[in-house]
Amino acid sequence: MPQRACYLIVDGHSVIFGWPELRKLHERRSSLAREALLKRLRDYQDWTGVRVVLVFDGKGRKIDASSDPADVQVFYSRTGQTADAIIERLASKYAKRFELMVATSDSMEGETVEACGAEWISPEALRGILSSVRRN
Numbered sequence: 182m183p184q185r186a187c188y189l190i191v192d193g194h195s196v197i198f199g200w201p202e203l204r205k206l207h208e209r210r211s212s213l214a215r216e217a218l219l220k221r222l223r224d225y226q227d228w229t230g231v232r233v234v235l236v237f238d239g240k241g242r243k244i245d246a247s248s249d250p251a252d253v254q255v256f257y258s259r260t261g262q263t264a265d266a267i268i269e270r271l272a273s274k275y276a277k278r279f280e281l282m283v284a285t286s287d288s289m290e291g292e293t294v295e296a297c298g299a300e301w302i303s304p305e306a307l308r309g310i311l312s313s314v315r316r317n
Contacts (some may be wrong), residue, residue, distance in 0.1 A: 241263075
């Protein structure tokens with residue numbers, strides 16, 4: 182039986198505010214923190230083959246998705262919608278079809294994605310996973 186594809190969905194701001202070094206970058210300029218997180222996640226995706234989806238709260242009129250097919254997918258929510266809503270929708274739609282892991286510090290969101298069949302990890306657990314892959 183073929184193995185299911187693996188995806189990591191990351192609540193961007195949850196991780197940025199959960200990692201002190203990214204929080205400091207965010208205080209200087211939010212784009213610096215987003216780019217530093219994106220680089221780490223891109224490296225992880227390249228090293229492991231796990232597809233990564235990064236979701237941020239946005240300010241636009243529509244959901245903005247950017248990336249080329251081989252890159253990390255990045256979503257910004259539209260006005261009036263949260264990143265949590267996008268993450269929960271992705272989990273409910275894809276958890277049965279793919280192996281999903283969601284990184285967030287939001288316990289309500291974590292419980293929701295677990296109920297959908299995805300695994301929930303903390304930003305600190307994500308840091309450990311990324312560090313262990315980097316060392317190997």
